[in-house]
Amino acid sequence: MATITAPTPAPATTPAGRRLPPWRRVPAGLLFTLPFLVFYVAFLVWPTLSALYLSFFNESLTGTRGEWVGLANWAEMFGDSAMWASFGNTLYFTLLTTPPLVVLGLVMALLTNRAMPLRWLWRMSFFAPFLLPASVVALIWIWLFQPGFGLVNDTLTRIGLAELGWLTEPELAMVSVAIATVWWTVGFNYLLYLAALQQIPQHLYDAAAIDGAGWWQRLRSVTLPMLRRTTGLVIVLQILASLRVFDQIYLLYQGTGGPGFAARPILEHVYTTAFTNFRFGYASAISTFFFALIVAVSAVQLKLFARKGPDR
Amino acid sequence: MNDRPPTRRAVLGAALALGALPLNGCGGGARTEIRYWNLFGGGDGVLMLKMQDDFRAKNPDIDLEAVTLAWGAPYYTKLAMAAAGGRGPDVAILHLARMPGYPAGHLLDAFDEELMAEVGLRTSQFPPGLLERATVGGRLYALPLDVHPFVMYYNTDLAGKAGLLGADGELAPLTGPDQVAEAFAKAKAVTGRYGLSLDNLDVQPWRLFWGLYRQLDGAMELPPGGTVGIDDAKAIRALEYMRRLTAEGLATEGVDYPGAIASFINGEAAFHWNGGWEVATFTAAGLPYSMTRFPNIFGNGRTAGDSHVFVLPHQRVRDPERTRASYRLIAHMLKTSVTWGSAGHVPAYQPILGTPEYLALKPQSEYRDVTPDVQLDPPAWFSGSGSDFQNQGGAAFQGVLSGELTPEEGLARFKAAVNKLLTTLSPV
Numbered sequence: 239m240a241t242i243t244a245p246t247p248a249p250a251t252t253p254a255g256r257r258l259p260p261w262r263r264v265p266a267g268l269l270f271t272l273p274f275l276v277f278y279v280a281f282l283v284w285p286t287l288s289a290l291y292l293s294f295f296n297e298s299l300t301g302t303r304g305e306w307v308g309l310a311n312w313a314e315m316f317g318d319s320a321m322w323a324s325f326g327n328t329l330y331f332t333l334l335t336t337p338p339l340v341v342l343g344l345v346m347a348l349l350t351n352r353a354m355p356l357r358w359l360w361r362m363s364f365f366a367p368f369l370l371p372a373s374v375v376a377l378i379w380i381w382l383f384q385p386g387f388g389l390v391n392d393t394l395t396r397i398g399l400a401e402l403g404w405l406t407e408p409e410l411a412m413v414s415v416a417i418a419t420v421w422w423t424v425g426f427n428y429l430l431y432l433a434a435l436q437q438i439p440q441h442l443y444d445a446a447a448i449d450g451a452g453w454w455q456r457l458r459s460v461t462l463p464m465l466r467r468t469t470g471l472v473i474v475l476q477i478l479a480s481l482r483v484f485d486q487i488y489l490l491y492q493g494t495g496g497p498g499f500a501a502r503p504i505l506e507h508v509y510t511t512a513f514t515n516f517r518f519g520y521a522s523a524i525s526t527f528f529f530a531l532i533v534a535v536s537a538v539q540l541k542l543f544a545r546k547g548p549d550r
Numbered sequence: 551m552n553d554r555p556p557t558r559r560a561v562l563g564a565a566l567a568l569g570a571l572p573l574n575g576c577g578g579g580a581r582t583e584i585r586y587w588n589l590f591g592g593g594d595g596v597l598m599l600k601m602q603d604d605f606r607a608k609n610p611d612i613d614l615e616a617v618t619l620a621w622g623a624p625y626y627t628k629l630a631m632a633a634a635g636g637r638g639p640d641v642a643i644l645h646l647a648r649m650p651g652y653p654a655g656h657l658l659d660a661f662d663e664e665l666m667a668e669v670g671l672r673t674s675q676f677p678p679g680l681l682e683r684a685t686v687g688g689r690l691y692a693l694p695l696d697v698h699p700f701v702m703y704y705n706t707d708l709a710g711k712a713g714l715l716g717a718d719g720e721l722a723p724l725t726g727p728d729q730v731a732e733a734f735a736k737a738k739a740v741t742g743r744y745g746l747s748l749d750n751l752d753v754q755p756w757r758l759f760w761g762l763y764r765q766l767d768g769a770m771e772l773p774p775g776g777t778v779g780i781d782d783a784k785a786i787r788a789l790e791y792m793r794r795l796t797a798e799g800l801a802t803e804g805v806d807y808p809g810a811i812a813s814f815i816n817g818e819a820a821f822h823w824n825g826g827w828e829v830a831t832f833t834a835a836g837l838p839y840s841m842t843r844f845p846n847i848f849g850n851g852r853t854a855g856d857s858h859v860f861v862l863p864h865q866r867v868r869d870p871e872r873t874r875a876s877y878r879l880i881a882h883m884l885k886t887s888v889t890w891g892s893a894g895h896v897p898a899y900q901p902i903l904g905t906p907e908y909l910a911l912k913p914q915s916e917y918r919d920v921t922p923d924v925q926l927d928p929p930a931w932f933s934g935s936g937s938d939f940q941n942q943g944g945a946a947f948q949g950v951l952s953g954e955l956t957p958e959e960g961l962a963r964f965k966a967a968v969n970k971l972l973t974t975l976s977p978v
Contacts, residue, residue: 296975296977298977298978299627299630299631299634299977300630300633300634300651300652300653300656300657300977300978301634301635302634302653302656302977302978303975303977320970380806380808381808384805384806384809384812385802385803385804385805385809386743386805386809386813386818387812387816403804403952405751405804405806406750406751406803406804406805406806406948406952407804407952407954408949408954491751492752492806492807493622493623493941494751494752494753494941494944494945495941495945497751497945497948497949497952497954498945498946498948498949498954498963499945509623510623510938510941513623513624513626513627514623514626514627514936514937514938514941515932515938515971515974515977516630516651516977516978517974517977518977
């Protein structure tokens with residue numbers, strides 16, 4: 239409840255802190271963060287830097303090359319139609335999935351935030367798909383989307399509609415992935431929203447009700463504004479997650495990129511370049527480029543939403 | 551091995567292989583340890599485990615550590631990296647068509663004919679065509695275990711009802727584009743759905759195209775830095791025939807690999823085109839079926855395929871004891887490859903083919919004469935099973951099967967993709 243006063247912040251200078259010289263304080267902090275820093279540097283900072291470094295070499299997985307090629311990889315990348323096409327596919331996927339994943343997550347949270355019989359069951363089933371591994375999700379949807387006997391097409395034909403080539407038509411290839419992904423991952427946003435809804439003080443609703451606000455008014459003027467920070471967070475996390483799409487597509491289309499490569503995300507292009515075609519240097523250039531873009535996108539987003547959020 | 555991504559069975563096979571590992575750990579002191587990597591995760595993977603156990607029982611002085619890795623890119627990545635570091639496994643499996651991507655002398659070590667002779671192996675025991683692909687600069691870098699062609703499965707019940715079986719209960723030979731199409735039409739009349747079930751996606755359209763194109767005697771040149779040399783007229787004929795099968799409703803359309811298998815098992819189609827490695831699947835399903843060579847449609851019996859070969863990944867320091875033990879492992883696998891043949895692969899070790907044990911394998915031994923007609927991908931660093939080349943071919947030609955692209959457009963797309971690969975500086 240917001241009425242509870244926050245614990246008094248610790249005084250800036252504790253007696254202990256005053257006695258210690260500054261040089262004693264720094265190593266203690268470092269020591270506590272060291273285990274994390276070691277992993278962070280070894281598995282994130284170092285690989286990122288070495289990818290940037292490799293992007294200037296024609297490094298091969300087989301170790302037969304590795305000469306300095308300057309900006310050749312970068313020049314090749316900007317003229318690589320497969321890179322741009324797969325980059326476009328990733329953006330398209332992000333565009334297809336982010337709005338429904340945010341809106342549906344909110345709607346599902348609103349639906350199950352009220353008293354109702356078997357509420358735990360609803361909540362659990364809304365969240366459950368998120369617990370499935372990507373391979374299971376891919377298998378489930380491969381069978382659902384099968385022509386002829388798959389549940390989706392069978393239902394379509396039973397209600398008198400024509401079958402659709404969910405996994406075989408280039409126009410639908412990414413839409414199918416988006417449908418499967420929304421089903422799979424909406425549970426995470428749902429959980430964030432549900433937690434946030436439970437943080438909204440009841441007295442705000444009580445006050446709104448006394449002022450005669452109806453259901454819609456309360457949603458618009460109390461719930462949504464109070465959820466603003468959560469929405470910001472959900473959107474940022476969702477865009478980042480969608481941009482990183484790889485697993486479910488790789489598994490759904492068994493590494494082929496879908497019909498006519500219509501569903502090949504940029505990360506799969508990187509994967510193919512590096513691990514099927516052995517071209518580490520070039521793959522490093524693409525992933526560094528994409529990494530820089532993601533960093534830029536998240537920086538802009540964080541700035542936007544950090545400003546808008548009310549100070550709570 | 552299945553030329554496709556891992557299935558549930560593949561994962562199970564890999565899990566079994568991993569489970570077998572700790573058992574090998576308890577070796578005695580003086581035993582020679584050798585490491586063997588393969589990518590067999592399907593029904594054939596189970597047989598490979600059996601052959602490995604057999605080897606261990608008969609060679610107690612050798613400590614065999616065998617690892618099954620996920621098929622395709624994951625396997626090839628690990629093998630290339632291990633060999634590049636000079637610390638690869640002692641023996642590994644490779645697809646013969648992938649060999650140009652594994653530079654001889656750098657990632658692979660050559661076979662020594664004297665050491666081969668010690669374990670009773672001679673080059674004359676193998677199909678010359680395969681050995682030719684395995685020879686670089688006069689030295690042999692691979693010993694073929696099998697060939698695995700694209701074949702034709704048929705449901706004996708349905709084919710019988712369609713009047714397509716001969717007096718001996720086997721499929722009457724089908725020759726020529728029209729006779730094959732007519733047979734599928736008759737089968738379709740019986741099943742009510744399709745005549746032929748075919749994976750329209752993935753890399754299967756490439757395999758189908760390559761077999762048909764080679765039946766037309768089409769050649770394909772892949773000069774590094776140049777453009778693909780292909781006979782357009784023949785390629786178009788092959789593609790037109792592929793489209794004919796789907797356009798006339800004779801073959802499944804828009805169906806992927808598991809879908810094509812399901813549709814054959816469910817009796818929606820009387821014929822199924824696929825690699826020979828699905829034998830175990832159809833037998834397990836209790837399907838009344840048999841199999842035969844891919845039909846002679848354009849004048850000869852050529853069909854797409856590849857060959858699993860044993861290679862000696864490069865070792866910076868080669869230990870003579872381990873090398874001898876490796877040869878013994880390879881010799882054992884080849885000489886017991888009748889077990890391997892039951893997975894649907896045709897053993898490459900020729901002395902096996904005449905044995906009563908192999909001939910008793912039905913329907914697997916029905917197409918044993920196919921080996922000289924098996925067409926590997928044209929050689930290039932980027933071609934072969936599980937390669938980007940096959941994936942590009944599959945992507946271009948699946949559009950032709952679905953009618954999305956005309957044969958001309960599909961061919962143009964294929965050529966553009968291959969030309970791009972050709973202008974890419976080879977990473978090997």
